[in-house]
Amino acid sequence: MTAERKSRARTRGGMILIGGSEDKAGDRGILRQVVARAGKGPFIVATLASEEPERQWEVYARIFRELGLRRLVHLDIRGREDALDPVQLEKVAGASGIFFTGGDQVRITTKLKGTELYARVRELFEGGTLVAGTSAGASAMGTAMLVGGSTKEESHKVGGAFYMAQGLGFVDDLIIDQHFAQRARIERLIGAVAENPGGIALGIDEDTAVVLDDQDFSVIGAGAVYVADGRTVTHTNMSEAATGKTLCLFDATLHVLCRGSGFNLRTRRPIPPGD
Amino acid sequence: MTAERKSRARTRGGMILIGGSEDKAGDRGILRQVVARAGKGPFIVATLASEEPERQWEVYARIFRELGLRRLVHLDIRGREDALDPVQLEKVAGASGIFFTGGDQVRITTKLKGTELYARVRELFEGGTLVAGTSAGASAMGTAMLVGGSTKEESHKVGGAFYMAQGLGFVDDLIIDQHFAQRARIERLIGAVAENPGGIALGIDEDTAVVLDDQDFSVIGAGAVYVADGRTVTHTNMSEAATGKTLCLFDATLHVLCRGSGFNLRTRRPIPPGD
Numbered sequence: 001m002t003a004e005r006k007s008r009a010r011t012r013g014g015m016i017l018i019g020g021s022e023d024k025a026g027d028r029g030i031l032r033q034v035v036a037r038a039g040k041g042p043f044i045v046a047t048l049a050s051e052e053p054e055r056q057w058e059v060y061a062r063i064f065r066e067l068g069l070r071r072l073v074h075l076d077i078r079g080r081e082d083a084l085d086p087v088q089l090e091k092v093a094g095a096s097g098i099f100f101t102g103g104d105q106v107r108i109t110t111k112l113k114g115t116e117l118y119a120r121v122r123e124l125f126e127g128g129t130l131v132a133g134t135s136a137g138a139s140a141m142g143t144a145m146l147v148g149g150s151t152k153e154e155s156h157k158v159g160g161a162f163y164m165a166q167g168l169g170f171v172d173d174l175i176i177d178q179h180f181a182q183r184a185r186i187e188r189l190i191g192a193v194a195e196n197p198g199g200i201a202l203g204i205d206e207d208t209a210v211v212l213d214d215q216d217f218s219v220i221g222a223g224a225v226y227v228a229d230g231r232t233v234t235h236t237n238m239s240e241a242a243t244g245k246t247l248c249l250f251d252a253t254l255h256v257l258c259r260g261s262g263f264n265l266r267t268r269r270p271i272p273p274g275d
Numbered sequence: 276m277t278a279e280r281k282s283r284a285r286t287r288g289g290m291i292l293i294g295g296s297e298d299k300a301g302d303r304g305i306l307r308q309v310v311a312r313a314g315k316g317p318f319i320v321a322t323l324a325s326e327e328p329e330r331q332w333e334v335y336a337r338i339f340r341e342l343g344l345r346r347l348v349h350l351d352i353r354g355r356e357d358a359l360d361p362v363q364l365e366k367v368a369g370a371s372g373i374f375f376t377g378g379d380q381v382r383i384t385t386k387l388k389g390t391e392l393y394a395r396v397r398e399l400f401e402g403g404t405l406v407a408g409t410s411a412g413a414s415a416m417g418t419a420m421l422v423g424g425s426t427k428e429e430s431h432k433v434g435g436a437f438y439m440a441q442g443l444g445f446v447d448d449l450i451i452d453q454h455f456a457q458r459a460r461i462e463r464l465i466g467a468v469a470e471n472p473g474g475i476a477l478g479i480d481e482d483t484a485v486v487l488d489d490q491d492f493s494v495i496g497a498g499a500v501y502v503a504d505g506r507t508v509t510h511t512n513m514s515e516a517a518t519g520k521t522l523c524l525f526d527a528t529l530h531v532l533c534r535g536s537g538f539n540l541r542t543r544r545p546i547p548p549g550d
Contacts, residue, residue, distance in 0.1 A: 184459025190531055224521050228529075235547050237533060246499050246533035250545040254503075254529045256465055258512060258521035270525040272510050 012037055013128040015170065015212040019178040019204030019223065020102055020135030024063055030209045030221050035067045037130045037211075038097025046075040048111050049103030049136040053078065056101040064099075083115045092120055097130040100137030106147060106165060108140040113168065125170055135178045138204065142167040142174040144196060146188050164195060171212065174265070175201040180226060182206050193230030194238040194249045200265065201228040208259075216271065218262040227255040229268055287312055288403040290445065290487040294453040294479030294498065295377055295410030299338055305484045305496050310342045312405045312486075313372025321350040323386050324378030324411040328353065331376040339374075358390045367395055372405040375412030381422060381440060383415040388443065400445055410453045413479065417442040417449040419471060421463050439470060446487065449540070450476040455501060457481050468505030469513040469524045475540065476503040483534075491546065493537040504528040504543055 014037060022030045045060045047053035057074045064072055073091055075098075077083050092098070098121060100108060112118045125131045131141065139145045145167045167176075175192045177185050180203035192201040204210060205223025219225050235250040257263060260273035289312060297305045320335045322328035332349045339347055348366055350373075352358050367373070373396060375383060387393045400406045406416065414420045420442045442451075450467045452460050455478035467476040479485060480498025494500050510525040532538060535548035 181462060184461070186459070186461035187456060190529070194531075222521075224523075232528075235545070237548075246497075247531050248499075248533035248536050248548065249529075249531040250547075252529045252531075253507075254465070254524075254527045256469075256522050256524040256527075258523040261523050270510070272525075273512075273523065 012039055013130050014214070015125070015141060016130065016132035016209050017138040017141060017176055017202070017204060017212065018132065018134035018209040018221075019138065019180055019206050019225075021179065021182070021206035022134055022209070022221070023207050024059070028063065028067065030207065031063055032067055033209070033211065033220060034097065034099060034130070034132045035064060035069055037132075038069065039130070040071070041094055041096030042071045042073050042092075043069045044073045044075045044092055044095045044098040046077070046098055046100045046137070047103075048075070048077050048100065048108045049105060049140070050101050050107075051103060056103075060099065060101060069097075077111050077117075080111045080115075083111045083117050086116075088117045089120055092117070092124065095124055095129055097132065098124065100131075100133035100140060102135030102137055105136040105139040105145050105167070108136065109145070109166060109168060113166070118168070122168075122170065131170060138178050139176050140168050141170045142176040143169050143172060143199065144175050144192070146175065146177050146185075146192055164192065171265075173199040175199055177201065177203045178206075180205045181223060186226070189226060189228050190249060190252060191247060193228045193233065193252055194236045194247060197230035197233045197236070199230055200268065201230070202226070203228070210263075215266040216262055216264040218271075219257045219259050221259065225257040227257060227263055227270065229253040229255070231268065287314055288405050289489070290400070290416065291405065291407035291484050292413035292416060292451055292477070292479060292487065293407065293409035293484040293496075294413065294455055294481050294500075296454065296457075296481035297409055297484070297496070298482050299334070303338065303342065305482065306338055307342055308484070308486060308495060309372070309374060309405070309407045310339060310344055312407075313344065314405070315346070316369055316371030317346045317348050317367075318344045319348045319350045319367055319370045319373040321352070321373055321375045321412070322378075323350070323352050323375065323383045324380060324415070325376050325382075326378060331378075335374065335376060344372075352386050355386045355390075358386045358392050361391075363392045364395055367392070367399065370399055370404055372407065373399065375406075375408035375415060377410030377412055380411040380414040380420050380442070383411065384420070384441060384443060388441070393443070397443075397445065406445060413453050414451050415443050416445045417451040418444050418447060418474065419450050419467070421450065421452050421460075421467055439467065446540075448474040450474055452476065452478045453481075455480050456498060461501070464501060464503050465524060465527060466522060468503045468508065468527055469511045469522060472505035472508045472511070474505055475543065476505070477501070478503070485538075490541040491537055491539040493546075494532045494534050496534065500532040502530040502532060502538055502545065504530070506543065
């Protein structure tokens with residue numbers, strides 16, 4: 001318990017996963033937290049997920065500058081060829097924070113995985129550099145990602161509502177979904193643990209974030225974070241079912257985490273606010 | 276187990292709860308099941324929930340006639356004064372099936388509860404008469420009902436997304452929600468078990484139904500049924516939280532039941548298809 005508390009008390013580095021649509025005009029509490037944990041080294045705004053990288057860079061550069069960051073760098077990677085360019089390695093050198101903007105998470109993973117740049121970013125993260133992401137930029141951090149799929153109608157059809165793709169894998173056994181309540185994505189969260197019953201699936205509301213230190217995270221922002229744990233599952237038809245068949249899943253564990261509460265990824269136990 | 280199997284094998288009476296928008300033009304599998312379980316006595320179409328009782332009566336009378344029912348009766352109760360009229364008792368006498376149409380579940384409970392007619396309907400149900408309902412007509416059957424509330428945005432605010440009202444209480448410890456996947460109602464289902472942790476909350480998809488015999492039910496139709504069990508909950512801020520605060524709820528158990536699977540309300544255990 002002491003180790004947990006110590007880790008939760010850390011104030012630099014780690015990971016901040018934002019459910020999208022974080023407050024950009026008011027108090028900007030979540031982005032302030034990003035700034036606070038990033039330290040004073042170069043801060044990278046990585047717009048890999050976006051179809052409007054320049055626009056995203058302008059928006060976030062302005063905000064982060066207003067919140068006190070001075071050494072802002074745009075990591076503008078539009079194709080995999082850009083990711084392979086050694087110039088990018090210089091750009092991220094010594095970064096104390098890296099922020100992945102939203103868009104499409106597959107644009108992040110297909111450009112970045114398997115490159116030297118990916119290895120460098122991972123080294124930075126493991127060395128104490130804050131890695132943060134919003135929306136698609138958050139989803140990309142897990143071991144697997146939820147991609148596509150309608151949120152309604154076909155939601156209970158096996159294989160019908162979404163597909164899973166490999167994420168950057170910065171955190172083990174974790175699947176991250178965003179815009180959670182707002183896009184009503186419980187079915188795909190449940191589908192994700194049906195397909196990955198050893199894993200934890202997080203559904204993060206808009207303007208809500210998890211702040212991860214080593215093995216545990218806490219919730220900040222306006223909304224809630226859903227945690228679906230597949231380890232308790234006793235029965236599912238996920239493997240035997242043909243695509244289009246209705247999903248069966250028994251005994252999934254579901255936690256709803258409010259602001260100030262937390263979760264330990266090792267013990268898989270939620271932590272009440274104030275503990 | 277023998278008792279369970281026996282009860283599941285029953286083919287008359289019991290209760291059929293439909294998530295709304297059941298197929299009315301194609302195979303009409305769910306409504307066929309209603310007819311099959313109703314037997315040949317008078318069949319009551321109760322339009323209490325509807326603002327268009329005549330229209331609902333026409334729609335269902337035509338379908339049930341096409342499916343082979345001959346003794347159809349319209350229970351047309353527009354205000355509580357109608358429910359108190361002794362003529363209604365004659366209408367339901369000897370009924371072998373009662374079908375509650377959709378609309379607003381509060382229109383059912385506020386007209387019916389505490390009346391002689393309510394007692395008579397309950398007696399009929401307990402004596403083996405099939406009671407079925409679709410949409411609001413299904414919701415009304417539980418001990419408590421979910422009423423109103425947005426399905427998104429405010430979904431994680433305690434007290435913000437819905438309120439609970441007393442249902443007809445034909446089934447103990449059961450809260451029933453409908454149009455489940457289609458209206459993305461997981462938050463209010465979870466809120467319902469947070470408020471009633473001893474209870475079971477069912478979220479029934481459209482064109483999907485549970486067929487209840489005594490202590491267990493099975494799933495029929497096109498979609499899935501979500502079952503949230505609050506008994507495993509280890510922490511919630513539901514009582515201490517002011518309205519508008521984000522909900523915390525740890526260790527809820529969630530089952531997704533596909534067609535052919537079932538659930539025992541006494542043991543609180545799901546039953547895989549084919550068992």
